[in-house]
Amino acid sequence: MFKLFGAKKPPLDKIETVIGSHTSFEGHLKCDGNIRIDGVVEGGVIETAGNVVISPEGRVAARIIAEHVLVAGEATGGIEARGYLEILSTGRVQGDVRVANFYKDEGGILEGNLHMHSEAEEAAGEQEAAPAETESPAPAESSPEEAG
Structure with a gap:
């Protein structure tokens, strides 16, 4: 494997959700566990706190938000990985990646922009995105000159 950027990658955990090779899914897919895609996913978003694996037969035309993403098939629509993206030799990614x-094996293809961030920056961004409690400013008092 050809390592482009980053530290040693951790192994993927067990797969909890599988989109089978004879399955087509359209819409928003959200879960907490790991997802393996052997079939087709179109439109919407794939969002998980875990990992996404796209097998050589898998085709995704949706935005992916996950901890780690491994692509051996095709992915279009953009990827946000808090950890790493790995494109294997049979993999093809089209769209912006954050x-x-x-990591990319020889033969793997990325067509789009690659934005690198540290995991610390990602955590800071999540804290900033949380809504902050703000107090309403007190109404302005009018001066005697304005009243009269």
């Missing part, structure tokens, strides 16, 4: 670490 990741902490990036």
